[in-house]
Structures are given as structure tokens and as C-alpha cells.
Amino acid sequence: MAEYISSTERRKAxxxxxxRAAAxxxxxxxxHxxxxxxxxxIIDDTHGRTLAQASSLEKDLREKLKTGADIEAAKVVGKLIAERAIAAxxxxxxxxxxxxxxHGRIKALADAAREGGLDF
Incomplete structure (x- = not known):
């Protein structure tokens, strides 16, 4: 029997x-x-390893940010992931x-990561 795959899962795939073709x-x-x-x-798919990570859940960011669900939080996480990636x-x-x-928070994170020094 065929398994139902949601449109979200199809888009992600x-x-x-x-x-993978462009990497x-x-x-x-x-x-996310x-x-x-x-x-x-930052994930190295050839070795299946996470090289760096950042999120709005980190203690110092939670104290600094009003909420983890706005564009400001995305910008801070973008700059932080860029710093950690370059350090790695x-x-x-x-x-x-x-x-x-x-769009929105995803775009804000990407722009902040570019400003932080990542090239994509």
C-alpha cells in the first residue's frame, strides 16, 4: 500500500x-x-557530523531576547551560527x-549569517 507523504515533506525532499546536487x-x-x-x-553530510549549531533556546540568548520567535532572534542566531562556523x-x-x-525569519537568519562571514 502506498504511504501518504505530506506536501511539506515533499517540498523538504x-x-x-x-x-545535494549543488553542494x-x-x-x-x-x-528549522x-x-x-x-x-x-552546520552539517557535514560527507561524514554525517554537525560542525556547529545555534538556537534561540541558548541561555544567554533567552536572557537577551524578548522572544525566540521574531526577526530579531533570527538575526542574532544567524550571526552566532556564522561565528561558530568560522571558528570550526x-x-x-x-x-x-x-x-x-x-521569507521573514528564514531570510533574516540567512542575511545575518552572510553578514557574519558565511558564503552561500
């Missing part, structure tokens, strides 16, 4: 398939947003937005 060995900047928080990871030796990445539209 389509984005990841295109990223050329670069690490992946994966972003929930209704209350935003998360980012990663400058070039491919941006994995998952099933999320490149």
Missing part, C-alpha cells in the same frame, strides 16, 4: 535533493523554525531552508 562538498546550513524558536546547524573552519555552505519559504 525536493529542496534537499537540489542541495560540491560544501557543508549545509540547515534551518517553530512557532516559538529558531534553530540553525567552515566559510562556504549551502543554505537548506527545508520546507520553509525563504
Amino acid at each position: 525536493r529542496v534537499r535533493r537540489a542541495l 560540491n562538498g560544501r557543508a549545509r546550513l540547515s534551518v 523554525r517553530s512557532s516559538k524558536q529558531i534553530y540553525a546547524q 573552519g567552515v566559510k562556504e555552505v549551502v543554505f537548506d531552508r527545508g520546507a520553509f519559504i525563504y
Whole structure:
């Protein structure tokens, strides 16, 4: 029997398939947003390892931010993930937005990561 796959899962798979084709060995900047928080990871898919991560749940950010669910939080997380990626030796990445539209908090995080020194 065929298994039902949601449109969100299909969109995420389509984005990841295109990223694998375009990656050329670069690490992946994966972003997830929930209704209350935003998360980012730098993932090395060749070794299956997370090289750096940042989220609005971190203690120092929770104290600084009003909420983890706004554009300001996304900008702070974007700058933080860029700092940590560069410290881990990663400058070039491919941006994995998952099933999320490149708009709002996702776009703010990507722009802040670019300003922080990541190239994608």
C-alpha cells in the first residue's frame, strides 16, 4: 500500500535533493523554525557530523531576547551560527531552508549569517 507523504515533506525532499546536487562538498546550513524558536546547524553530510549549531533556546540568548520567535532572534542566531562556523573552519555552505519559504525569519537568519562571514 502506498504511504501518504505530506506536501511539506515533499517540498523538504525536493529542496534537499537540489542541495545535494549543488553542494560540491560544501557543508549545509540547515534551518528549522517553530512557532516559538529558531534553530540553525552546520552539517557535514560527507561524514554525517554537525560542525556547529545555534538556537534561540541558548541561555544567554533567552536572557537577551524578548522572544525566540521574531526577526530579531533570527538575526542574532544567524550571526552566532556564522561565528561558530568560522571558528570550526567552515566559510562556504549551502543554505537548506527545508520546507520553509525563504521569507521573514528564514531570510533574516540567512542575511545575518552572510553578514557574519558565511558564503552561500
